[in-house]
Amino acid sequence: DTGVSQDPRHKITKRGQNVTFRCDPISEHNRLYWYRQTLGQGPEFLTYFQNEAQLEKSRLLSDRFSAERPKGSFSTLEIQRTEQGDSAMYLCASSLARLQETQYFGPGTRLLVL
Amino acid sequence: DQQVKQNSPSLSVQEGRISILNCDYTNSMFDYFLWYKKYPAEGPTFLISISSIKDKNEDGRFTVFLNKSAKHLSLHIVPSQPGDSAVYFCAASDDYKLSFGAGTTVTVRA
Numbered sequence: 001d002t003g004v005s006q007d008p009r010h011k012i013t014k015r016g017q018n019v020t021f022r023c024d025p026i027s028e029h030n031r032l033y034w035y036r037q038t039l040g041q042g043p044e045f046l047t048y049f050q051n052e053a054q055l056e057k058s059r060l061l062s063d064r065f066s067a068e069r070p071k072g073s074f075s076t077l078e079i080q081r082t083e084q085g086d087s088a089m090y091l092c093a094s095s096l097a098r099l100q101e102t103q104y105f106g107p108g109t110r111l112l113v114l
Numbered sequence: 115d116q117q118v119k120q121n122s123p124s125l126s127v128q129e130g131r132i133s134i135l136n137c138d139y140t141n142s143m144f145d146y147f148l149w150y151k152k153y154p155a156e157g158p159t160f161l162i163s164i165s166s167i168k169d170k171n172e173d174g175r176f177t178v179f180l181n182k183s184a185k186h187l188s189l190h191i192v193p194s195q196p197g198d199s200a201v202y203f204c205a206a207s208d209d210y211k212l213s214f215g216a217g218t219t220v221t222v223r224a
Contacts, residue, residue: 004157031210042118042203042214043158056210091157093212100146100165103212105157 002026004106006092012112013082020078021109025094032075033103034067035091036060043091049075050097082113117141118206120215128223133191135218137204140185144206144213149178149189152201152217161202162189194222 005024013019025032030051035043046065047057051072061067064082069075079086089110093103119138127133135149145166150158164171164178164187171178177190191198199222204215 006157033211035212040216042205042216043212045211045213048210058211093157099209100163100207102148102160102163104160105150107157108155110155 004092004094004104006090006106006109008109009107010110010112012114014114015082015084017082018078018080019082019111020076021090021092021111023075023077023092023106025074025092026104027073028096029094029104030072030097031095031101031103032069033093033095034075034077035093035105037089037091037108038087046077079111082111084113087111087113115140116216117144118204118213118215120204120218122218123216124219124221126221126223127194129196130193133189133194133198133220133222135189135191135202135204135220137187137189137215138185139187139206139213141206141208141213142185143208146207147178147180147187148205148207148212149176150203150205151198152203158203191220194220196222196224198222 033048034046037043049069089108091108093105095101095103148163149161152158201217205212
């Protein structure tokens, strides 16, 4: 399967702990995006990379959140000192870096902070 | 602020009939529009898209219509099938990021 993959699919953690999620995009895609989805809402943009450069960060991405894409392939999203309000589905998507390109999503990582 | 709105949280339709989902947007800079389908505990799956230079795009049972002057788009599914039961999200792009509506839950009745 050559789609977007995410790991883990589920994560339960205690408040105050750090968590890290991984995303592997479609291999030829040079853009990678992170979104967050809470219950009853559509996905909300967090950040995106073109190759290894992080080009945009939403104001939703507090300083407890950090994302990397060190070699322009897979990406990690780390949340430090998790809070209950961080509980959500974290979605990764990828696309080619062209205008009007479709973003393809992975299955998501569901985070529950107790 | 919500730039993409789906005002109908749910839609129930009989199998074989047409499903019509609606979406409104406020940002005139959006130039590409997409519909995604989502099952519980899965990521959104791309269905169909339309560029702002077109007013209609068709792919099998799915047709998307765009009315730029009204800042409105709709998705038609004909005929509706039980496997179409899911949450449908409208999304709009102005270069890199997607702005999503809150979704419409479609239930197809046998």
